[in-house]
Amino acid sequence: KFAMVAPDVQIDDGKGTILISSEEGETEANNHRKLSDFGIRNGTRLQADDFLQDYTLLINVLHSEDLEKDVEFEVVGDTPEKVGPKPSEPPSKNITNGSDDGAQPSTSTGK
Secondary structure, rough: OOOOOOOOEEEOOOOOEEEEEOOOOHHHHHOOOOOOHHHHOOOEEEEEEEEHHHHEEEEEEEOOOOOOOOOOOOOOOOOOOOOOOOOOOOOOOOOOOOOOOOOOOOOOOOO
């Protein structure tokens, strides 16, 4: 739903409880657990980071009894229109004197 490639998701409570890790196998045991197993309830905040895209979300979990039949969750709010891998950085210029403004050394003799 959020177009994340390799997310890390943790409870935003200062304890650093990781729910989903981009490291393969690190949080596989969590896959079949319910959010309530981690103490996540109405009002809990989650932080989702996708390092590959330089993309971070804060997710507010809100309980609702008004979902349609067979709908387990609903995303409300602004979702990104387009995300993708970080653009590659342009090649760096060779800078010999700490400046890339094209200035040349002074040739004046100052009499």
